[in-house]
Amino acid sequence: MTTPILRPAVRWLRAIPGNDDTARGNGVALQLLMIMIGVTLPLIWPYRIAALTNPLTQADWLDLATDTMVVLAAWIGVARIRRGFVQGATRLFIAAMLLSLVTTYLERGLISSMLDQTYVVLSIVLGGLILGRQALWRLYGTVILLFSAAASVDVMRFAARGAEHPMMGAVNVLPLALSYLAITLVLDQCVSTLRGSIRSAEQRGIRLAETNRVLEAEIAAHQKSREQLIHAQKVEAVGRLAGGVAHDFNNILSVIEGYAEAREDSDDPAVLRSALYGVAAAARRGAAISRKLLSFGRRDVARVEVIDLKRNLRDVKHVLRQLFSHSTTLGVEVSEDARYIRFDPEQLELMILNIAANARDAMQPDGSFDIRVTPASGGRVRMAFRDNGHGMPESVRREVFEPFFTTKPAHSGSGLGLAVVHDLVRGCDGSIAVESQEGYGTTIFIELPAVTMPAGSDLLAGPLVHTLLVEDEDVLREMWRKRLEAEGHLVVEAGSAATALRLASELAHNLNLVITDLRLGDNEPASWVEDLRVSLPDVPLLVVSSHFPPSIYQAHAVGILHKPCSPDMLVAEAGRLLDSSRRGALHGEDVATAAHRT
Structure with missing residues (x-):
């Protein structure tokens, strides 16, 4: 949370002109970096000069000149970012750092310059995150050429001094090349994933915005041409479907935007990946709400519990x-x-x-x-x-x-x-x-x-939950089994309807829960729940599928979960169904009655 003292500074940093949100977000972090370098480097040199007991050497004057060039590039870069030229400022700053490296490395050689790799790392990271993948690999090649040239200086100096093995001056080139290759590969993959996800999110946003505009235009046309009676009919026909979609998708887009803004807080690839996972989770939540909104228009039965x-x-x-x-x-x-x-x-x-x-x-x-x-x-x-x-x-x-x-x-x-x-x-x-x-x-x-629950029913601790898991997709069944077992379930698996019915009959007196897909390839989805109920009339059933027949909402002790769903969602829904069954909140025909309420 931003403190009141820092809010003006934060607003100033974010006040970057332009329509590219990604570039503006990068500009905030880039400004902070350039301001830090532009302030700290001029403060370091007076301290160094005061600490030196001898006059400045030629190498010291060279360092002072290159640092001055970097400081000037940093402040010029800040000015260009304030005008909206984020990429131009990045190129100028990287060019200044590379020119500083060239001058220093050719003067001192590779071995004497390895202690401080700040400018090398900054050049590669900024180039990859802001300028793109092509710039990232061009910078990597430039850095390797720079290392090679600096190593050549060391080799020639060793040879001039009559060293027995002058090629030792180039011994660090290969390790450095491999180290920076690993860094470049990681950055390349992260940048590729991040930019692809942002493009997909922007395209979805454009499509949804266009849908909203169309829906709003239709609503406006109805408002102008209809009287109050027609207006009420429009509420029923359009308001529950089109209006709900238009309004609530804006809410979901806001959630996605909130996760996406994490990119402004850090340039750490791990943080960016975490933000992308949040965007994906919010998109799945949006799909669930979209499915429920559409169900209003189809008169689907509410799942009351x-x-x-x-x-x-x-x-x-x-x-x-x-x-x-x-x-x-x-x-x-x-x-x-x-x-x-x-x-x-x-x-x-x-x-x-x-x-x-x-x-x-x-x-x-x-x-x-x-x-x-x-x-x-x-x-x-x-x-x-x-x-x-x-x-x-x-x-x-x-x-x-x-x-x-x-x-x-x-x-x-x-x-x-x-x-x-x-x-x-x-x-x-x-x-x-x-x-x-x-x-x-x-x-x-x-x-x-309100619903009054029996005392002590909040947490229903007990022994292992004996669970029959029915799913014909082997990888999915294995993943769910491991997650359920980690939560205290003793799982028996079935990959087909025939196997599931046989196990249900054999284990009828031991099972506490059944988790099953509705479409198994060799079964009839419309009657699958009734088939299981022959052997398991009272055992809670959690049905996981992408489509459900209307009759399933009226079945006794049956919960539903839409695919796709994560293992966490599966465990949570199974726990909720078990809680309802153990508490005795909904029994027999009460379930069917509750399912009809809206």
């Missing part, structure tokens, strides 16, 4: 951290006697993201957003979402849940985010209200029916 708000909000907080600015304060507090509700977990996350996105747009970057969960009267749970943004007047507050109502400029919002939240809450027998005052922030209150 008992949710532990304390655990759920802890997980959602990590997503919110990427949605907001790094300087935003996030707070989550859940009362122990208001932890459990019955809701669709994906819809709950979608609802929170919509509320948080509206709060983010109303706040300063260093604002605060708090979620508080407390018990309410009538056996309900109250969730309060508060921000300290600019608030809203009464005229806006009264219409905030109306579909297509927005105070944002044209092409900046669809006005459907809070309308979707309103529909989700009312569809689960809940209530929603908003309190706001201009200049004092906004609080959204949501009340939902």
